[in-house]
Amino acid sequence: MTKLRARWTLGLGFCSAMLAVQMTGAQMPLPAVKPPDGATLFKQQCATCHTTNMSDAVRQGPSLYRIVGRHAGKADGFKYSAGFSKADFVWDDARLDAWLSNPQEVIPGAVMAYRQAKPETRAMIIAYLKELN
Template identity: 60%
Template structure:
């Protein structure tokens, strides 16, 4: 049991380290990344956005737009989500992707995205996943 717990802890640490590193976009100013590819590169380590019961380190984001925060069935959220009395919309997703820790102190998600264009592309992709 202890080795399982330590294995999970190592996995979380490795994912956290990967999430902290924002993946740069192509340097060609004319190249707009495909939203699905951008989501896969920026969020896919911890999330999927496909109709499925699969969860990774984070909840499945299929249908997240318009869903009440912290309510994906079977996913264990951090304690701060118990106080989240709102649904995921553009404003909440943008704020979350900008700085999850400021929005919900103690949240496990360490990824953040400083580039508003990348955030809006990810949000647009999530809006389409229903």
């Protein structure tokens, strides 16, 4: 009976130790995930079609370097769609936000297919674009 009790106690001790190790591991904090910033979001969602400088070749969309304050449809070296010929505004935060939300509503006939439903994502991309001015 004493040997059985010793084995039982040893087995319980081992199980308790393993449980303690597992619980400790589960309580270790994970490294904080850094949310993407505007530059990262731009690279992920916009850079396929747009550049952020004047030295790169024009892509499907115009360069967005110094877009804030620029007249819509007026980037050198880019041929805009017909809808832009009627655009009579300057790009500002509100226009960029509306554009990123629904381009065709801002300029009917616009060919940009991208839409961003999340206001916080639009705000980060716009903040990045403002840094380029």
